[in-house]
Amino acid sequence: MSVTAVDWEAVRDEAVQYLQDLLRIDTSNPPGNERAAAEYLAEILAREGIAPRLIEPAPRRTSLIARLPGRGERGPILLQGHTDVVPADPAEWSHPPFAGDIADGCLWGRGALDMKGTVVMQLMALLLVRRTGLRPRGDVIFAALADEEAGGRLGAGWLVDHVPELVRAEVALGEVGGFTLHVGGHRFYPVQVAEKVGCRLTVTVRGDSGHGSQPVRDGAMAKAGAVLTALTRERLPLHVTPVAEAFIRALARAEPGLLGLLDPAREGQVLAELGKDARMFEAILHNTAVPTMISGGSAANVVPGSVRITVDGRLLPGQTAADFLREVRALIGDEAEIEVQHTPSHTEAPRDAFFAQFQEIVEEFDPGAMVVPYLLSGITDARFFARLGTPTYGFAPVKLPPGMPFWTLFHGADERIPLEGLLTGSRALYRVLERY
Ligand SMILES: [Zn+2]
Helix, strand or coil: HHHCCCHHHHCCCCCHHHHHEEEHHECCCCCCCCCHHHHHHHHHHHHCCCCEEECCCCCCCHHHHHHHHCCCCHHHEEEEEECCCCCCCCHCCCCCCCCCCCCCCEEEEECCCHHHHHHHHHHHHHHHHHHHHCCCCCEEEEEEEHHHHHHCCHHHHHHHHHHHHCCCCCCEEECCCCCEEECCCCCEEEEEEEHHHHHHHHEEECCEEEEEECCCCCCCHHHHHHHHHCCCCCCCCCCHHHHHHHHHHHHHCCCHHHHHHHCCCCHHHHHHHHHHHHHHHHHECCEEEEEEEECCCCCCCEECCCCEEEEEEEEEECCCCCHHHHHHHHCEEEEEEEEEEEECCCCCCCCHEEEEEHHHHHHCCCCCCCCEEEEEECCCHHHHHHHCCCHHHHHHHCCCCCCCHHHHCCCCCCCEEEEEHHHHHHHHHHHHHHHC
8 A cells, every 4th residue: 555545534533443442441540450451452453463562560550562663774763652541530521531422523531632542643653654564764663651640650661661672762752742722813733842850849847736725826837837828929930941932932923922931020920911821831931849738737636746748849951959949948948847759850852853844744734833842841751761862752743623722631621632633643643654
């Protein structure tokens, strides 16, 4: 079959069927149970004469890896996705999250975007390479991974530590990027080239304990209150990284006011005007320290001698834990004890010719749209592959209409993917492999 003979209508129907089946396999993590999804994918691959490896570091926590040989003229390209999903509360959904309903031109279900939809696009791209007899210059590796949503230690993390030869690649395509971002009447496609790094803090404050009938004014509760107030009211200093700057400058072509975000004197004002949209911009311009859990006290009538606050810390690329601690101390003072949990990693992918091709590929399905580099405030499996020297681009192309903002669907209720998006995404990933 030649390339021009690809029947794209049939590809769409096939992709829709695969995704519908995958959405009906509940892989909520915890507990994960990715084995059923891996076995489903393995069956499809086996029918095409591709023998995948199933790897199960813990019972039912299965990852799948398949490889198609290239011409050996360059290193492999890795298409990596995860088959686990975050849990869903059916009460919040218009369609049941694990039914795979088709309605309003979309396939509905937990994982439609994050990221079984992408896994299916990657699978289709791989199958098309097989069927058309395409031989890219490097091998194509397809990895459907377990456990991403709970930290990846039983998925990508395990593979990188124990069987790196199966996943080591020259370049990887992964999640968070390639969706439509509507700004000021223009369409942008952020492609993740870097992500922040987690740095969890446990902040402990201490003071006199005592009887609940007698007020303690400067005890642990008061100090915890001061820490929480400082961390939730104040921002850590602005750091304009190259990726965030490129992203904001590109968006500013549609919304010139966004340029103020890059100016320490004006940033606060611009963020205030952005309302809820400010959160995403603040996250890519600052180290962040968000209190998420608090514990202390043993009885209603006992003033506790200590209170512990868990802080979800996230570092910008290039920032160290020491930099971060200095910034946090400047807000909360020196008295609190701070314990740090941090594994440094560096995930930045170059904005080179490989990156440049995404613009041409996106224009094929959305003429006039613009690809922009993106810094993700969260973390993905990209950080594990980075340890092998493999840069990851978040490129899971889906054209979304203005009424379907990606960030409300990602981990949110009514997650869904336009059927047409599943086709354009499969075709776009196939284009990447054609050019590889
Ligand atoms: Zn994901």
